[in-house]
Amino acid sequence: MTDLATVTLPVATPRQARRILGQTLRPHWRAASLALTVLIGTVGAGLFIPPALGTLVDIVYTGGEHGDLTRPLVTLAVATLVQGALSSGGWLLIVQVGETALAGLRETVLGHALSLPQAEIERGGTGDLVSRVSNDVDKVSEALRRGIPQFLWSACAVVLTVGGLAALDWRFALAGLVSLPFYAWAARGYLTVSPPLFAAERRAEGERSQQLVETLGGFLTIQALLLGPRHLRRTDVRSEAARRASIKAMDTTAWFFSRIHLGELTGTGTVLVLGAWLVGNGDATVGEATAAALYFIRLYDPIGLLVNLLDEVQSATASLSRLVGILQVEAPARPGGPEPRDTTLTLRGVRFGYADGPDVLYGVDLEIRPGEHVALVGASGAGKTTLAALVAGIHEPRTGSIELGGTPLAGMSRADLARHITLISQEVHVFAGTLAEDLRLADADATEPHLREALSLVGAISWVDLLPDGLDTRVGTGGFALTPVQAQQIALARLVLRDPAVAVLDEATAEAGSAGARELEASMARVLAGRTALLVAHRLTTAAAADRVVIMRDGQIVEQGPPSELATRGGPYSELWHAWQTHR
Ligand SMILES: Nc1ncnc2c1ncn2[C@@H]1O[C@H](COP(=O)(O)OP(=O)(O)OP(=O)(O)O)[C@@H](O)[C@H]1O
Ligand SMILES: [Mg+2]
The missing domain is CATH 3.40.50.300 (P-loop containing nucleotide triphosphate hydrolases)
Structure with missing residues (x-):
């Protein structure tokens, strides 16, 4: 199978890739911090919702007056409106920062590729280059546009929501933390297992693109020399490799999610049992126990997202490393000699x-x-x-x-x-x-x-x-x-x-x-x-x-x-x- 061995362009280490990403984002830090502030505001507004619902439960449970409903209802309405407004503004800002930064990165990489001697690019394969500036840019773009902002939002939401639980009763926060080992278990396994799988997936996809470019580029020759079956076979082999690599990566993701659901189940169960116990003891009202359960349920999304993002961050890091790898192909130094004497x-x-x-x-x-x-x-x-x-x-x-x-x-x-x-x-x-x-x-x-x-x-x-x-x-x-x-x-x-x-x-x-x-x-x-x-x-x-x-x-x-x-x-x-x- 040696004829399938492909020379590809170099791949940067994750550290080098992150350094370039930092450099790319640095000029946009003002817009980025504004966006972040707005996102924190969004999460903050959402924190008012569970206690307001809890108060409503208490009023109904204890048979309170109609007039008592006004305050929690107004709180609910205002919190929901503010959350909605801030959220759309925040995402818009984030998308702008992400897109601008990415355009810069794509230009740098493509500019570098174009400045390289043709021989260097041909050695690595133009298909691989195309796959990097298209597929890989898409993955990084997805991460910058959605992944990084969602990651920040989720992290914020988790910290503030756990704070909300603690504000109700510190024991609720502690109960919620019972789920932590499950999350950590899943994440640790995932972080060690998935990077090579994602890198392999990207590589297999790059090789498939390379094969397609070769086959389509040499179309006439292939027809003339009746090389069709051979090229089909090669394309099959590469496609199959790409498919296998994708399935392997997906399997790990599925495994990861099953652990996450286990965490959600344990956490919610513990918070509910604790709530029942505290209500029985007279340490909490039914409304407070409801608010605690709602707070914990509000953690599902951000934690699920963080999980999802680990996946996306992994895959985007693999893509970014391939993108930045292009910058590592060095053009031979051209010192710039003396001005030619004439045009001989x-x-x-x-x-x-x-x-x-x-x-x-x-x-x-x-x-x-x-x-x-x-x-x-x-x-x-x-x-x-x-x-x-x-x-x-x-x-x-x-x-x-x-x-x-x-x-x-x-x-x-x-x-x-x-x-x-x-x-x-x-x-x-x-x-x-x-x-x-x-x-x-x-x-x-x-x-x-x-x-x-x-x-x-x-x-x-x-x-x-x-x-x-x-x-x-x-x-x-x-x-x-x-x-x-x-x-x-x-x-x-x-x-x-x-x-x-x-x-x-x-x-x-x-x-x-x-x-x-x-x-x-x-x-x-x-x-x-x-x-x-x-x-x-x-x-x-x-x-x-x-x-x-x-x-x-x-x-x-x-x-x-x-x-x-x-x-x-x-x-x-x-x-x-x-x-x-x-x-x-
Ligand atoms: N990109 C390439 N990679 C590998 N070999 C190449 C490449 N381009 C040309 N060759 C080979 O180099 C040799 C010279 O090719 P070249 O294209 O210079 O010929 P040419 O005289 O321009 O022919 P034509 O009249 O068909 O344009 C040929 O054997 C060709 O197969
Ligand atoms: Mg010629």
Whole structure:
């Protein structure tokens, strides 16, 4: 079963997780203390209810006057109203604090994940990452929004209600405490047994998500290679593991509740027996004994909640640890080297492989001079996209070096890299939002004339002006569907706005159709003018327009030179050229 072993991202210890939670909540302490005060007020108001009911019982029992009923009835009404009003206000405050704090935490984690080299995330699995920022954030969110406030409310309610019992007669409080050992017994068992079970449940769920992402992500390949049954089997195994882990965790919860009910039974029984005895002795009225029993019954909810919350706190701590674990994946230190001298790109003996896999590039040497346009050509799987990603600084070579104007890319900060080099990937992603928002991802301060200028340069302004809302048309998921050529043009416009000295373009493999392709070629030529460019060319006409063509085969450069020279040399390029001519 070794092929099912999954490398996952690290998990923080509960202590580290709590420290981060503290840091997240600290800025909101004012709102949090206000909310807490309101909650204490809610519990306080509720304390008036049992004695008022007790007084009513006494009045009825002893055959009192009608007029005597007024005071307890007014007390009941006022206490209930105040309790209701404070309670809704208090929860509202709490939800606000919880949500704001959580949004901060999610941003921190996601921001960190996005700043990591792609390789680190891939090693841990994007499915696991997705599961953490969705499932685990939900669990923590639930705890912040509901769990922590309910925990505080319950704790308050227990302390104050036991105080109320003691105020009636200290012996009632003592009788109520008889149930304590049962609660403690249940809680202790639960606290030692459940954490590993919940951690296992989360982990199993993460692995199931990882498997689903892999299966769905590789859908076409799986179909093509008839790997369906194998992937179904793997998904089954992971789903079954997740189901078992959940049931195991649920079993413990059920066991826990049976102990709690035992505690409730013992406590109520003792308070009732004691009440009967005190009434018999003349030490308490029937009304007081009633109030005591009602007080104890009022403890069921907060104690039940505390129990429930132990469960939720456990599970939220497990989730928080996984969330905070992402922060522990360290991005390799990038000291920020000297400013590059010029835009010469120099690759020396570059070897690279994905994650723990074998090398896919075997010692690539290449120099691209300032302003030069180099086209990278080769069969599928030759390593073109990989080399492009390395040149854009997305991956780092295993051995060898890549320098921009004498400064190693590995030594440049992410911000510097992004300032100098822009990559347009093979599959362009159009982000959900308006077209203007999508373009401003490249330059947040770009004015509308700037955006329009960039769109004109890439030849997109004519169709953008025909969109229902022009630049404010919603695009991406759920919005106006752009054609592949349009999406490429938007990517080119983003490049124009970002205005880097070096552009790395991975031409889309999908045939854009001849007219579309010619249009894109023209856009590309305008965009690249004056920049140093590495261009992965799937269409040989694109390659023919470059200053130099580099042919790759199996992770190595096998031929290079000006396209006009290579075309007549009789080497790999002219073979490709002839094949291209005949198949077109
Ligand atoms: N994320 C990845 N994880 C593991 N191996 C990968 C990954 N991406 C690419 N490879 C492998 O690296 C090698 C080079 O792939 P690459 O995508 O660079 O080829 P390419 O020349 O861009 O091909 P195409 O013309 O199909 O785009 C291939 O053997 C491929 O299977
Ligand atoms: Mg590719």
